[in-house]
Amino acid sequence: MNEVKEFKIPCAICHKRPATRYCDYIIGYSNPQMFMRDFQQICANHGPDYETCDVPMCDECAKNVGREIDFCPYHYALYQKAKEIPTDLRKAQARVKRQINTELLHGSD
Ligand SMILES: [Zn+2]
Ligand SMILES: [Zn+2]
Known part of the structure; x- marks a missing residue:
């Protein structure tokens, strides 16, 4: 048996551990006006209409900045x-x- 596993998604920072989370930093809004006006509704229906960085990271490399929010370095x-x-x-x-x-x-x- 080969113990070395290929990670499905390796951490983009250290490349050593498997990614367990993605960077939550918001890099853009797909529709700013709609986002502002119907924020509550959009969240309830389809989730907020924004794009996040999404760099895959492991627990070690992720910078936790709040509840459920992690940023890449x-x-x-x-x-x-x-x-x-x-x-x-x-x-x-x-x-x-x-x-x-x-x-x-x-x-x-
Ligand atoms: Zn890492
Ligand atoms: Zn990021």
């Missing part, structure tokens, strides 16, 4: 960078969010 680095928004941008972000909330509260009609 490349996208994990991007993700870490993306969180570092400069302070002035962060302030502008907070201001707009406040404004949107106020408009939602008071309504436009």
Whole structure:
């Protein structure tokens, strides 16, 4: 008996272990407008309409960033960078969010 198994899908990072998960980093939306408008419905019916990186990885190489979410090392680095928004941008972000909330509260009609 040959003990060495051919992995169905080898880990794309280390090439040593079998892949057990795929990178969940979202690299694009197939239909952004529809995605925004009918998010709940799309999720319920066909799953969200986006494309993920899907690089196959083993447990060792995957970077877990939350419940059921794993990124490949490349996208994990991007993700870490993306969180570092400069302070002035962060302030502008907070201001707009406040404004949107106020408009939602008071309504436009
Ligand atoms: Zn690996
Ligand atoms: Zn990735």
